[in-house]
Amino acid sequence: MNPFTLTRAESVDAAVRDFSGHDSSAYIGGGTNLLDLMKENVARPTHLVGLNKLPLTSIETTAEGGLRLGATATNADTAWHPDVQARYPLLSQAILAGASPQLRNMATNGGNLMQRTRCYYFYDLATPCNKREPGSGCSAIGGYNRIHAILGASEQCIATHPSDMCVALAALEAVVHVRGNGGERRIKFEDFHRLPGDAPEQDNTLKAGELIVALELPKKGFEKNFSYLKLRDRTSYAFALVSVAAALELDGTTIRDARLALGGVAHKPWRSPAAEDLLKGQPATEATFRKAAEASVEGAVGQGANDFKIELARRAIVRALKQAAAGGKATNVFNNSNP
Amino acid sequence: MSGTSTPKSAGQSLPPPPAAPVTLRINGQDHHLELAPWTSLLDALREYAGLTGTKKGCDHGQCGACTVLVDGKRINSCLTLAVLQEGADITTIEGLGQEGNLHPLQQAFIDHDAFQCGYCTPGQICSAQGLINEGKAHTEDEIRELMSGNICRCGAYVGILNAVKEVVDKKSIALRS
């Protein structure tokens, strides 16, 4: 960890100003990923803008009937918030599937979006990594890539985005509100994270100095039929190999609307409009789910140690859709798959 | 792979950041410390405030040994900076109870032999207090899940479950089966 200066901003404007007033700044919310990366010398900011005094912790209903989640509200406060639990249980389940109670008490909603990949090579300065050091090469390709991407990867990077919360936010079509020197703008969730392409050092589409101030959930919460299913190498406190956010709106046994997003498989939460289209208007049967699963992994490519993810994703999608169709009671709040 | 590797510029040489007075409220007492921004809360407790009950097991939020309570909520003290906790109410294992005046969780951990080497124990106990404060664990499975942020390499999980359950039971009107 290199030396840095730190200010604790009292307002969003002050934070944004302070950020741009220094050479190599970073915002620090909960700090759970940034300090981890700084101790590994992967991140080396020389100035930190502390966000934990900002008045961005509220969770409130919007005029459109949606829910606005403050950027510095913690993941725990969000997951257990009565409105989130009642109206967006998919989001609650996804947050609670991630990290640990301690980390969820620290991690902020904005920070969750800013998490960087868990790729072993990204974290280890002894190995080349294009995301950490553009142009140095991707060690995960041809290396140990059990946790790596099967969809949307590039020859420069096969990292995955590690968040659970973001998978649910993608499925729920959240909107990210950001503030920069040029004022406030809104970013559709699917446009927030990016695929690695030839610039894997860029995880998202934020411009320099922009600060996430809120996440807005649209009115539709799929609170009746949902499932966040996460598969990992131990029951809890581990990153996903594959996760599925499934949300259905049913009319009897017919699917009226559907959302499907995958975690652990790509550089961003992975949505497949084609798969969702295959669900809409169809009977909520295993046959339908299988078709959607197949469409979701269309074009998937294994890298060796992660080949299994393709079949695992198919099966997890079918299971999550079954759980969703069966209704919220099919899973408990943690859905940690322990019988 | 062979060849000569040129030194990677790991970073520039910068002077150490100056330390400044920071007041941390720990276990109900103000501690006036001289800290630079790069000191984690965990290191501030162990190396500057002399409170070594809080443990360093990984320094990366991957084990839970450093768990303390900040304003009643359990956090990993290794992943926050001490200066960011100025003004907060910090409780460590030393503040929960002492020899001769044990906290119910501490007594339950002894009774159920909920530890072996003891290194994860302060974090487990602070985490359990956080779990009780949260009030979300009503079944054995929920206790297991919500105590999963604390690794015990000795594998004392059965004892930990039973110890936490005993104290949760006493505090709850009814524990769902």
Add this chain to the structure above:
Amino acid sequence: MSSTTNHVGKAPSRVEGPAKVTGAAKYSAEFNVPDLVYGYVVSSPIAKGKILKIHADKVLAIPGVLQVFSHENVPGLAWFDKSYKDDVAPGGSPFRPLHDDEVKFSMQPVALVVADTFELARYAASILDIEYKESTHETDIEAKRDDGHEPGKGKTGYKPPVRRGNANKGLAKAEQHIKQEYIHGAQHHNPMELFGATVHYHPNGKLTIYDKTQGVYNCQQYVTKVFGLSKEQARVVNLYMGGGFGAGLRPQYELFLSVLAALELKRSVRLSLTRQQMFSFGHRPHTLQTVEMGTGPDGALLGLKHSALHETSRFEEYTENVVNWSGMLYKCPDVHLNYQVAALDVYTPLDMRAPGAATGSFALEVAMDEMAYAAGLDPLEFRRRNYAEEDQNENKPFSSKKLREAYDEGARRFGWDKRPMAPRATKEGNMLVGWGVAGGVWDASMQKAAAKATITADGKLTVSSAAGENGTGTYTIMTQIAAETLGLPMEAVTFKLGDTTLPEAPVQGGSWTAASVGSAVKSTCEALGEKLLKLAQKLGDSPLKGAKFEDVEFVNGQIRLRQDHDQAVVLRDVLQTSGEREIEADSSAMPNPLTMQKYSMHSHNVVFVEVKVDEELGTVHVSRVLNVVAAGRILNQKTARSQVLGSIVWGISMALMEETVMDHRFGRYMNHNYAEYHVPVNADIRDIEVVFVEEEDPHVNPLGVKGIGEVGLLGVAAAITNAVYHATGKRVRQLPIYLDKLL
């Protein structure tokens, strides 16, 4: 009046419990001596090569950075290998930190930065430029399949495999036959406490070294030889160890580096490794095993072959007993065991909980399950039919062996008779349910140990021996033994350990502490008891006059005649009228060579497991484990049970999640952190239970104990693997059983 001072065999809580639950217990990096400076280790990014240049100037220019130690400036130290050899070193040349420009393994410590604060040392270490010249490395044991060799007898406790009869002939007679390969990757001990040391540099130049170790004497011996110090100059202390599991058997490099820095800077130094650096030294080696066996018409084993190959380093020849157990766990006339190692560019492997046996029994016990199915026999019945009544490796009777009783007890409690033989017979929702069984055998060892006991006029007894406390319950069981031997309440006894100013004890390992140190404590307290008896006999009207030591017992704070409990004196009266302020005794205990020659001394266990496997998703949940252990006398039911519960968690970990994965292109372990090196969390552990069968052993040692730190791990991973087969019909032969192996 019945005894209130019988403590042994009961279940008292840990005497050090209050210290541990309040944070008062001090671990090595927690002794806050004045004016500390901090070290931070720089680790090699390459696996093999040479250090060309260390550019320390810009680091040394930072105010507060005190020194950068490397091979370029380390002073001349001991020259010969033997100075670097510790008590448990294998054959070869021990690794010497900062010795020369050679890099022998990835993450080798290549420099130590010392600074005024931890944060500054860490930063300075991160910007230290080092130039390397890489050379080609070899780290993959799979590429050395045909390139192994039989090791020499370098290491204490290593026994070359025995062979008997003609395994090929035996196998040729068999009606049923199996031959399979079993593999597990490297595993790292990863105790919760990071390796670390605080070296207190006293004004007179003496050092008090608080080090994370399982053997303070082993470390003192190392430090004095390497740095040319006297024992008085280097006191080594470890009062609490935050988990060892074998990682602390040998002096680790934080000891060398922190002592070096303290001596050179004449300052007190603290040095902690990072979690990442915890993957830079000893580990359970990546091992390839093949087991072949065959049975006759009644299910009798007719022939058995077991071979193993694992890695060692280029500089030391690490050995562990992997295959020997296969020659003694079951009765078989024709056995061929083969054990080889191959040198690679890695650090030397290191004993990790039940070294060799944990992995050897995995291969053997999965093979036994495969054999049982091939022979059409219930796996437990198959084991019963091949029960070894004696140790065929050594051709000796067992000093005791209640494994059959363990089978009976376990089967009854688990409900084994309700198990359908066929795989895939039970399904609950999405879950396939399976039951498996396996077990193992482990040495009941004893080493020489010494102790000292002092009783003061107020009746307080202090007993000491430089044993270790790494969670095994040493403080507690020694307190129980001492208190019971002298008829005192446990509260009247203090046991001191982990300090080279105390009588010598062996390293804490091999499950021998209870037997070794326990016997020394007992013998020492008896020696003290003899002195007390003599004093008691000097009292006017002593009812004990003329009594021999064998005639009296120490119970309830009294010395009394065994035959007539009313003929008693109160111990405190003896002490107070004796005029002595304190009375002291010391003694030691060592194994009896005659008994060792006559008997094979071993503990045994059998493990019953239920798993639930999600048929579609491949996730394995261990829903039930019953571990039945026959390990002689159990000194403390509570702490012993916890050790075996912990072993079960270790077995679940080994079976389902634990593996350090190397990228051979870099010769580097890649999941070297606690987020990606998985060990179980609370939610992974369900219904696990431990039963100790009664096993009286009059031969093994004066206490009748066999040790339980390791035996409990045996068979757990195999039983899980066997249960997974029973659930799914899929036989997994490579650990860990990740979900993808069952898709």
